Amino acid sequence: xxxxxxxxxxxxxxxxxxxxxxxxxxxxxxxxxxxxxxxxxxxxxxxxxxxxxxxxxxxxxxxxxxxxxxxxxxxxxxxxxxxxxxxxxxxxxxxxxxxxxxxxxxxxxxxxxxxxxxxxxxxxxxxxxxxxxxxxxxxxxxxxxxxxxxxxxxxxxxxxxxxxxxxxxxxxxxxxxxxxxxxxxx
Amino acid sequence: xxxxxxxxxxxxxxxxxxxxxxxxxxxxxxxxxxxxxxxxxxxxxxxxxxxxxxxxxxxxxxxxxxxxxxxxxxxxxxxxxxxxxxxxxxxxxxxxxxxxxxxxxxxxxxxxxxxxxxxxxxxxxxxxxxxxxxxxxxxxxxxxxxxxxxxxxxxxxxxxxxxxxxxxxxxxxxxxx
Numbered sequence: 145x146x147x148x149x150x151x152x153x154x155x156x157x158x159x160x161x162x163x164x165x166x167x168x169x170x171x172x173x174x175x176x177x178x179x180x181x182x183x184x185x186x187x188x189x190x191x192x193x194x195x196x197x198x199x200x201x202x203x204x205x206x207x208x209x210x211x212x213x214x215x216x217x218x219x220x221x222x223x224x225x226x227x228x229x230x231x232x233x234x235x236x237x238x239x240x241x242x243x244x245x246x247x248x249x250x251x252x253x254x255x256x257x258x259x260x261x262x263x264x265x266x267x268x269x270x271x272x273x274x275x276x277x278x279x280x281x282x283x284x285x286x287x288x289x290x291x292x293x294x295x296x297x298x299x300x301x302x303x304x305x306x307x308x309x310x311x312x313x314x315x316x317x318x319x320x321x322x323x324x325x326x327x328x329x330x
Numbered sequence: 331x332x333x334x335x336x337x338x339x340x341x342x343x344x345x346x347x348x349x350x351x352x353x354x355x356x357x358x359x360x361x362x363x364x365x366x367x368x369x370x371x372x373x374x375x376x377x378x379x380x381x382x383x384x385x386x387x388x389x390x391x392x393x394x395x396x397x398x399x400x401x402x403x404x405x406x407x408x409x410x411x412x413x414x415x416x417x418x419x420x421x422x423x424x425x426x427x428x429x430x431x432x433x434x435x436x437x438x439x440x441x442x443x444x445x446x447x448x449x450x451x452x453x454x455x456x457x458x459x460x461x462x463x464x465x466x467x468x469x470x471x472x473x474x475x476x477x478x479x480x481x482x483x484x485x486x487x488x489x490x491x492x493x494x495x496x497x498x499x500x501x502x503x504x505x506x507x
Contacts, residue, residue, distance in 0.1 A: 147463055148472055179476035185378030186480060192371030215456055263494075271401055273494045278333050287334050291365035294491045295372065301490060302483030308457040309479055 147311050150174035163187040168321040172219065172303075175312050193299055195325045198292045201231040206241055206257060207264050207293060208300045213242040214268040215304035222314035256284045264297060332498050336360035349373045356503050358405065358488075361495060379484055380507050384477045387507060388417040389442065393481050395427050396446055400453040401489035408499040413507060444469045449482055
């Protein structure tokens with residue numbers, strides 16, 4: 145049961161409301177909109193993360209699912225299972241990436257996906273990273289995509305903390321709508 | 331030694347250059363500017379957090395320092411220890427936040443203690459017990475509590491990026507909050 149009252153879209157500023165409705169008026173947004181002085185900036189950062197085409201969608205969603213699992217965040221898992229499915233991740237792959245230690249032995253993931261998932265796991269578990277693994281990922285992705293991938297870890301690990309702290313209920317049916325890449329931006 | 335090359339400010343778009351001119355030409359910004367498609371949105375978030383009047387600079391620096399410490403982020407600690415001092419935290423309080431002194435003997439206000447305890451529990455266990463949440467909610471109310479979570483979230487996630495990249499601490503550049 146969510147621990148805080150939801151803001152209704154009509155109580156938000158015009159920009160905050162646009163950004164909230166564009167993404168499906170989810171419980172997560174209605175809860176975080178309580179922080180009205182910083183919510184719009186947070187939504188804009190999210191919009192950029194969701195619309196950038198630098199990382200393959202499938203890779204981004206695998207990382208988010210792994211984060212959601214490691215942060216023990218049922219809300220993120222609930223929303224992003226569906227996003228991952230839409231990005232072509234199969235049920236077996238979703239199961240593998242949201243379970244303990246056997247994901248890498250399944251043969252489902254490409255070499256690069258495995259490296260990135262390994263990096264995500266090590267970073268979230270130990271809060272740091274050995275140089276060899278980092279360098280392998282950097283070599284596979286290049287600097288721009290490596291930073292974007294780390295920014296995915298940044299955003300969705302921090303979001304998991306907020307969702308867990310507020311105990312936000314998973315939406316019954318509403319699901320994240322991907323914002324269009326152009327228009328409505330900054 | 332940073333594991334990814336840093337960009338130079340001159341190579342950036344107007345928006346990014348203006349941000350660095352305003353906040354400082356820090357290694358963290360030069361690092362993240364490697365990913366311009368997401369960096370600009372992130373700077374808008376940071377600007378709003380730094381400009382919000384909900385918390386005093388002192389409280390924001392207290393929050394940041396505690397998160398930085400719990401995540402073991404030497405970069406965030408290096409940047410924010412000076413800011414915390416400038417915002418009025420005493421050396422004894424800073425030591426306590428870094429677990430090098432006694433939190434109970436550092437003259438924190440009840441609100442500051444509530445905030446510190448919430449951060450410790452959330453960053454260590456990834457959740458909050460019902461009574462911890464209720465205490466913070468009663469003390470802060472809906473807006474300030476949610477904004478506190480936004481600040482924690484910002485520096486928690488950023489600390490992971492900085493630790494992953496092993497970013498070098500700036501020699502002289504300092505954040506302008």
